[in-house]
Amino acid sequence: MRAVGVTDFGGPDALHVVELPDPVAGPGELRIRVHAAAVNPTDTGLRMGMRAERVRDIPPPYIPGMDAAGVLDQIGEGVSTDLAVGDHVMAIVLPHGPHGAYSELIVVPAESVARTPAGASDAEASTLPMNGLTTRQALDRLGLLPGQTLAVTGAAGAVGGYAVQLGKAEGLRVIADASDADQPLVKDLGADVVVRRDGEFAQRVREVVPEGADGVVDAALLNQLAAPAVRDGGGIATLRGFTGDPGRGITWHPVFVHRYAREQAKLDRLRQQAEEGEVTLRVARTFPADQAAQAHRIFEAGGTRGRLVLEF
Numbered sequence: 276m277r278a279v280g281v282t283d284f285g286g287p288d289a290l291h292v293v294e295l296p297d298p299v300a301g302p303g304e305l306r307i308r309v310h311a312a313a314v315n316p317t318d319t320g321l322r323m324g325m326r327a328e329r330v331r332d333i334p335p336p337y338i339p340g341m342d343a344a345g346v347l348d349q350i351g352e353g354v355s356t357d358l359a360v361g362d363h364v365m366a367i368v369l370p371h372g373p374h375g376a377y378s379e380l381i382v383v384p385a386e387s388v389a390r391t392p393a394g395a396s397d398a399e400a401s402t403l404p405m406n407g408l409t410t411r412q413a414l415d416r417l418g419l420l421p422g423q424t425l426a427v428t429g430a431a432g433a434v435g436g437y438a439v440q441l442g443k444a445e446g447l448r449v450i451a452d453a454s455d456a457d458q459p460l461v462k463d464l465g466a467d468v469v470v471r472r473d474g475e476f477a478q479r480v481r482e483v484v485p486e487g488a489d490g491v492v493d494a495a496l497l498n499q500l501a502a503p504a505v506r507d508g509g510g511i512a513t514l515r516g517f518t519g520d521p522g523r524g525i526t527w528h529p530v531f532v533h534r535y536a537r538e539q540a541k542l543d544r545l546r547q548q549a550e551e552g553e554v555t556l557r558v559a560r561t562f563p564a565d566q567a568a569q570a571h572r573i574f575e576a577g578g579t580r581g582r583l584v585l586e587f
Contacts (some may be wrong), residue, residue, distance in 0.1 A: 276294070276295055276296070276298075276378060276379040276380045277292055277293070277294060277295075277378075277379050277564070277587070278281045278292070278293050278294075278295050278336070278338050278375075278377055278378035278379065279291070279293070279338070279339075279377040279378075279424065279564050279567045279585070280296065280335075280336035280337050280338035280339065280377060281321075281322050281335065281336060281337050281339075282332045282339075283335075283338075283342075284322065284323055284324030284327060284334045284559045285323065285324075285567070286323075287321070287322070287567075287568040287572045287575070288568050288569035289322060290322060290339075290567045290568045290571065291570075292347050292565050293336045293338075293421055294356070294522070294554050295336075295338075295378070295394070296392050297380055298374075298380055298381070298382040299382070300349040300350060300351035300382050301331045301351050301352070301382070301438050302351050302352045302353045302354075303336070303351055303352075303353055303354060303385055304351040304354070304382050304383065304384055304467035305347060305349070305350055305351065305354065305356075305358070305364075305366075305383060305384075305385050305388050306348045306349035306350075306351075306380060306381070307343060307345045307346065307348060307364060307366055307380070307381050307382075307388070307452050308345045308346045308348040308379065308380055308382055308488065309343045309344070309345040309376060309378055309379055309380065309384065309587050310319070310329075310344060310345040310346065310397035310398075311318075311343070311344045311345065311396075311397040311398040311400070311401040311481075311561075311584050311585065311586050311587070312340045312342060312344075312375075312376035312377050312378075312401055312564075312584065312585045312586055312587070313340075313341075313342035313376075313401040313405070313406075313582040313583070313584050313585075314342050314403045314433060314567075314570050314571065314574050314582065314583040314584065314585065315340075315342065315405060315433075315582075316481075317339070317341055317370075317405075318339035318340055318341070318370075318375075318571070319533045319571055319574065320376075321339045321370060321375070321572065322337075322339055324437070325490070329371070329408060329473060330371065333371065335556045336343075337370075337375070337531045337573060337578070338370060338374060338375035338376075338377050338378055339370055339375045339376070340368055340370055340376025340377040340378070340379050340512050340513035340585075341368050341369070341370060341375070341404075341405040341486070341492045341532075342365075342366075342367065342368070342376055342401045342403070342404050342405045342406070342488055342582075343365065343368055343381055343401060343404075344363070344364065344365040344366070344397040344398070344399075344400035344401040345361075345363070345375035345397055345587075346361060346362070346363055346364070347359065347360055347361065347362045347364050347388075347533060348360065348380065351385070354385045355385075357432075357524055358388070358390065361369055361466075362390060362391075363390070363391040363397065363400070364389065364390055364391055365388070365389060365390075365391050365400040365401060365403060365542075365546075366381070366389075366404060367383075367387050367403050367404040367405050367408055367535075367542065368383055368405075369416055369533055369536055372376070372389075375469070375576055376401075376577050377564065377567060377585060378587075379587050383536045384537055385539070386424060386536075386537035386538070386539040387404075387536050387537055387539070387542075388539070388542075388546075389404075389539060389542040389543040389546050390543070390546060391546070391555070392546045392547075392560030393548035393550050394550070395549060395556055396480065397586075398443050398558050398584045398586065399555065399556035399558055401582075401584055402556050402557060402558060402581070402582040402584065403545055403546075403549060403556055404515055404542060404553070405482075405532055406433040406437055406539065406546075406582075407437055407542070407545040407554065408492070408532050408535040408536075408541060408542060408545070409437075409452035409514065409530055409532045410434050410437035410438050410441055410492070410537075411433050411441065411534050411535065411538075411541050411544075411545065412512075412530050412531075412532060412534065413434075413438065413492045413514075413528070414438070414441055414442065414445065414492070414512070416510070416512055416528035416530065417489075417490035417492070417510045417512055417528060418510075419442075419447055419489050419490050421443070421445060421446030421447065422446060422447075422448070422501065422526050423447055423448070423489040423491065424447065424448045424449075424450060424484050424488045424489050424490075425437060425438070425442040425447040425448070425449050425490050425491070425492065426449075426450045426451070426476075426480045426488035426490070426491045426504050426505075427439055427442070427449060427450070427451040427452070427466070427491070427492050427494065428452055428476055428492070428493050428494055428495035428496075428497050428503075429452070429490065429493075429495030429496075430451035430452055430453055430457075430464070430466060430469075430494070431453050431454070431457035431460055431461055431580055432494055432495070432503075432580075433557070433581075433582060434492070434494040435451070435492070435494035435495065435513065436464050436555070436557065437554060438451075438458075438492040438494060439451050439461065439464045439465055439466050439552050440464055440465055440548075440553060440555065441548070441554065442492075442552040443465040443466075443467075443551070443553075444548060448467050448468075449465065449466045449467050449468075450466065450467065450468045450469075450470060450480055450483050450484070450488060451464075451466035451470070452470050452471070452472040452476055452479065452495070453469050453470075453471070453472055454472045455471070457472075457580070459502060460580060461560070464555065468483050468496075468531060469485065470482075470576070472495075476495075476497060476500065476501060477500065477501065477503035477504035478503075479505065480504040481503070484506075486506050487503075487504060487506030487509060487557060488504055488505055488506065488509060489505075489506060489509050489510075490505065490509055490510045490511070490512070491504055491505055491509075491510070491530070492512045493511055493512060494514065496513075496514060496515060496517070498513065498517045498519065498585055499517075499521065502519070502521035502525060505521070505523075505525050507523040507524050507525070508523070508524040508525070509525055509526075510525065510528055511526070511527055511528065512528045512530050513527055513528065513529050513530065514530050516529045516531070517529065518548065519571045521586055522561050539584065556582065557582065558579060558581050558582055558584055559579045559581035559582060559583055560579075560581075560584070560585075561584045561585075561586050562583065562585055562586065563585070563586060564585045564586060566585075567585055568587060570583045
């Protein structure tokens, strides 16, 4: 099979097409013929060698990709599922060695797979699993109740946008930041209040809720700078393992999406929410898989709204 990965870590041009043996679904696993794989920050990190220590005992090539969508191709022994070979599915992928989503075929645990949302293309579906489950875990960890206030940084991005929409679906009042150019987008996602993204996030939130928000999903990685936006005893969901000491009884909630990689019911619920219009699947642009280097260059330049997607 064809895959796109790196033999030596480096910049976008380190990505190249490689040939790998076709994987076979083992007990408890499903094999997917990948049609689309979304590009995420974790992919560029793997490409640059940020996970080199984790894969030091695994020979190259290293295949990025945590989001895939395509057609169910093979069902391993002992899998109990209502899916059938030929169904369109999506999956979260943990890219350890030659197992990332940038591949024509992937094998993943059955619990990492859900049916593609009805009416969604494979490219659209590929934007949901990793970012959707990241957001789901962030909200689960915050544990806010209907009527409470959620503040979201980086609301125009993938996780931030899902945080706005999933927060609204749970009856939260959502305050979200956006640049002037992105304010219409974030309003369309459903934010109750959109504050200017100007380096004063906490102050802007306090202007809306003087006591502070009940919780924050910090998709923009403000880290310690997000803490003043939260009320005493509130919480902050952080995406890169950041923790600090904000005082005032505030709790940091680091989010690690691999902990939800087998939460099939949560992934399937995201599917339902996409079908019901509570979640919007945003594709900015698609690329043939052999143009992955170009996709990474555009992604790293910033400013893309919606996901870039590689198609096989």
